[in-house]
Amino acid sequence: xxxxxxxxxxxxxxxxxxxxxxxxxxxxxxxxxxxxxxxxxxxxxxxxxxxxxxxxxxxxxxxxxxxxxxxxxxxxxxxxxxxxxxxxxxxxxxxxxxxxxxxxxxxxxxxxxxxxxxxxxxxxxxxxxxxxxxxxxxxxxxxxxxxxxxxxxxxxxxxxxxxxxxxxxxxxxxxx
Numbered sequence: 132x133x134x135x136x137x138x139x140x141x142x143x144x145x146x147x148x149x150x151x152x153x154x155x156x157x158x159x160x161x162x163x164x165x166x167x168x169x170x171x172x173x174x175x176x177x178x179x180x181x182x183x184x185x186x187x188x189x190x191x192x193x194x195x196x197x198x199x200x201x202x203x204x205x206x207x208x209x210x211x212x213x214x215x216x217x218x219x220x221x222x223x224x225x226x227x228x229x230x231x232x233x234x235x236x237x238x239x240x241x242x243x244x245x246x247x248x249x250x251x252x253x254x255x256x257x258x259x260x261x262x263x264x265x266x267x268x269x270x271x272x273x274x275x276x277x278x279x280x281x282x283x284x285x286x287x288x289x290x291x292x293x294x295x296x297x298x299x300x301x302x303x304x305x306x307x
Contacts, residue, residue, distance in 0.1 A: 132176050133183065134163045162191045167198050174205035178217040178243070181234055185224025196237050203239045218243070222279035222286075228272035231286070235264060244286075249293040256304035263289055 134153040141148055151165050162183055170176050177199045180191055206214065221227065234240040241247035253263035261269060270285045297305045 132164065132169060132179060134165060135183075137165070160187070160189045162187075162189050162195065164192075164195055167194070170195075170198055170202065171205065173209075174202070175209045175213050175217060177203055177239075178206060178209075178214060178221070181230050181239075182217050182221040182224065184233060185221045185227045185230040187224075188226040188229070191233075196233075199239055200237050203242050206242070218283075219279050222282045223277070227282055228268050231268045231271065232265075235268070240264075246287070246290050250289060253292060253296060253304075258304060258306070263292060 134151040134156045136153070137151040138147060138149045138153045140146070147154075156163055162180060164170065164176075180195060180199060183189065184191060221230065224230065231240060234243065235247075241251070247264055250263040250267065255262055259266040267286050267289055270288060271282050274282055274285045276282065292306045295306050297307070299305060
């Protein structure tokens with residue numbers, strides 16, 4: 132998948148081999164792929180990129196993020212249980228909130244979580260100082276748990292707001 136995955140230990144020679152300089156990328160906290168065709172061959176690797184970001188706090192090479200932005204719909208060709216597993220592992224990460232922010236910036240967040248296309252329409256208001264997407268991400272950021280399922284629940288906690296959103300004449304936002 133990535134250069135950091137190409138490091139291995141030769142049991143016979145008793146040495147590490149690093150043909151793609153993954154150790155350097157670990158030192159620089161950056162995720163790179165030796166060939167973008169790897170992402171096309173198994174589109175789940177695009178979601179795995181964000182899982183690795185969530186678990187390590189690493190950034191990703193710009194061309195890799197751009198590839199994801201332009202090709203993320205290929206993930207529809209992956210088995211749902213594989214996607215689900217990657218999402219759960221992603222929410223296990225210490226850096227999940229930062230990763231969700233990155234996914235939003237990379238235009239892939241709503242392709243993984245379709246409800247985002249609705250909640251992003253709700254701007255900051257008297258209930259939230261952030262728009263609803265970033266409020267949901269901030270809720271995950273402030274949650275004090277390691278449970279991926281509780282983090283997912285926190286991210287989804289306002290999913291119903293778009294269907295009951297009203298703006299009163301005085302400009303007050305209501306969610307009844």
